[in-house]
Amino acid sequence: MINIVIIEDNKYMREGWKTILDFEQDLCVIAEYESCEDAFEDTQLAKANVVLLDIQLPGIHGTEGVKIIRDKFPHLSVMMVTIHDDDERIFKALKNGAIGYLSKKISPDDLIDAVHIAQNGGSPMSPNIAKKVISSFQASTDVDIELSDAEVRILTLLAEGYSYKGISKEVFLSVDGVRYHIRNIYNKLEVSNKSEAVAKALRDKLI
Amino acid sequence: MINIVIIEDNKYMREGWKTILDFEQDLCVIAEYESCEDAFEDTQLAKANVVLLDIQLPGIHGTEGVKIIRDKFPHLSVMMVTIHDDDERIFKALKNGAIGYLSKKISPDDLIDAVHIAQNGGSPMSPNIAKKVISSFQASTDVDIELSDAEVRILTLLAEGYSYKGISKEVFLSVDGVRYHIRNIYNKLEVSNKSEAVAKALRDKLI
DNA sequence: CTTAGAACTGCCTGAATAGGTGGTTACTTT
DNA sequence: AAAGTAACCACCTATTCAGGCAGTTCTAAG
Numbered sequence: 183m184i185n186i187v188i189i190e191d192n193k194y195m196r197e198g199w200k201t202i203l204d205f206e207q208d209l210c211v212i213a214e215y216e217s218c219e220d221a222f223e224d225t226q227l228a229k230a231n232v233v234l235l236d237i238q239l240p241g242i243h244g245t246e247g248v249k250i251i252r253d254k255f256p257h258l259s260v261m262m263v264t265i266h267d268d269d270e271r272i273f274k275a276l277k278n279g280a281i282g283y284l285s286k287k288i289s290p291d292d293l294i295d296a297v298h299i300a301q302n303g304g305s306p307m308s309p310n311i312a313k314k315v316i317s318s319f320q321a322s323t324d325v326d327i328e329l330s331d332a333e334v335r336i337l338t339l340l341a342e343g344y345s346y347k348g349i350s351k352e353v354f355l356s357v358d359g360v361r362y363h364i365r366n367i368y369n370k371l372e373v374s375n376k377s378e379a380v381a382k383a384l385r386d387k388l389i
Numbered sequence: 390m391i392n393i394v395i396i397e398d399n400k401y402m403r404e405g406w407k408t409i410l411d412f413e414q415d416l417c418v419i420a421e422y423e424s425c426e427d428a429f430e431d432t433q434l435a436k437a438n439v440v441l442l443d444i445q446l447p448g449i450h451g452t453e454g455v456k457i458i459r460d461k462f463p464h465l466s467v468m469m470v471t472i473h474d475d476d477e478r479i480f481k482a483l484k485n486g487a488i489g490y491l492s493k494k495i496s497p498d499d500l501i502d503a504v505h506i507a508q509n510g511g512s513p514m515s516p517n518i519a520k521k522v523i524s525s526f527q528a529s530t531d532v533d534i535e536l537s538d539a540e541v542r543i544l545t546l547l548a549e550g551y552s553y554k555g556i557s558k559e560v561f562l563s564v565d566g567v568r569y570h571i572r573n574i575y576n577k578l579e580v581s582n583k584s585e586a587v588a589k590a591l592r593d594k595l596i
Numbered sequence: 597c598t599t600a601g602a603a604c605t606g607c608c609t610g611a612a613t614a615g616g617t618g619g620t621t622a623c624t625t626t
Numbered sequence: 627a628a629a630g631t632a633a634c635c636a637c638c639t640a641t642t643c644a645g646g647c648a649g650t651t652c653t654a655a656g
Contacts, residue, residue, distance in 0.1 A: 306519070347642085
């Protein structure tokens with residue numbers, strides 16, 4: 183039996199989900215709340231397996247709520263449900279421990295599937311949201327910067343905090359040899375110091 | 390009509406998919422190949438909308454193949470198909486431009502859905518693979534480092550290549566005031582220079 | 597054969613950085 | 627009222643870094 187808690191401020195949405203989910207043999211909605219605060223005052227979260235959590239809530243925002251829930255009840259699978267597919271919120275919620283992210287226009291069958299997937303250790307995600315998540319993986323550069331092996335090696339060492347002297351020992355070059363590569367890196371990356379180069383390299387997944 | 394190309398070395402797999410997909414009114418498998426090389430020698434890729442691409446292939450590996458395909462035909466949606474859900478390959482393929490990632494044990498209905506999702510700009514992903522992708526988002530630190538607002542601000546400026554002097558102007562502090570915070574950042578992050586601090590902050594999603 | 601360029605090495609200069617130490621102020625805790 | 631602490635400011639010193647300029651060696655292309 184999978185116990186479900188719903189946190190959602192819209193009454194009709196809540197009732198709709200409850201009806202859909204409770205109709206299933208192996209699913210049981212054990213509580214519904216209008217806000218995270220209400221949920222924390224009660225004791226049902228401790229008995230749940232899966233939480234359906236709205237993003238836009240009065241009081242504590244869903245993206246923060248998931249963090250608190252995961253802190254208190256690490257065993258819980260929290261699935262976010264949303265009307266807008268706003269990038270920033272998606273990433274914040276996922277970063278804070280949400281394991282799935284559904285669009286509110288999900289079909290009843292898909293909702294039921296999603297709960298099962300969550301319980302089985304998978305991550306249910308609506309395709310358009312999955313798209314955004316995947317896009318964030320892809321190298322963000324439109325013009326793709328090609329670094330040589332030596333440059334990647336040196337940049338990696340820079341990101342690990344090595345000084346030029348330290349790097350020169352690692353790669354068996356003179357300090358000026360290292361500097362030669364670093365100059366080229368700065369040109370390619372259009373930066374002018376170590377930190378910016380490292381930041382750009384990491385963000386563009388160059389190292 | 391959605392035109393599909395299949396690149397997969399296992400003949401039975403290929404035939405199975407073709408049968409499933411061609412049975413649909415709006416789907417048409419326009420070519421099948423055993424390897425990326427075969428596909429590149431032919432001309433059908435140019436006419437396709439969706440490619441089903443096996444990961445483990447003789448010759449050019451799927452993770453590399455997707456890069457070449459996306460370079461030559463940027464309009465194409467490439468979906469990876471795999472038996473193993475090996476982290477490294479998943480991330481490499483996604484980074485190289487795959488828009489979806491399916492397990493080979495996918496059901497016929499789900500395969501058909503996946504093609505439709507891909508064509509509509511979404512990302513079909515098997516739940517267990519989505520799980521891995523999402524996990525990689527979550528803060529990797531077991532002990533979570535808490536930075537103050539000032540520290541985050543300064544660290545962000547460091548990542549943008551600002552000097553201490555530049556930062557001091559931005560945040561209305563003296564250079565030594567900035568240094569005070571940076572020292573604290575180094576302590577919390579257990580690092581001893583800008584680049585390493587920036588790298589750690591980015592990797593642990595602190596900024 | 598000459599030229600061009602990539603991959604270094606070397607040196608100079610001024611600026612930036614890291615670590616150490618000490619001081620002030622404001623606010624909280626005991 | 628005293629002690630502690632967070633948030634700054636200040637100064638000293640050695641090291642590190644960035645930019646400019648020059649030279650070498652090796653390889654590939656015209």
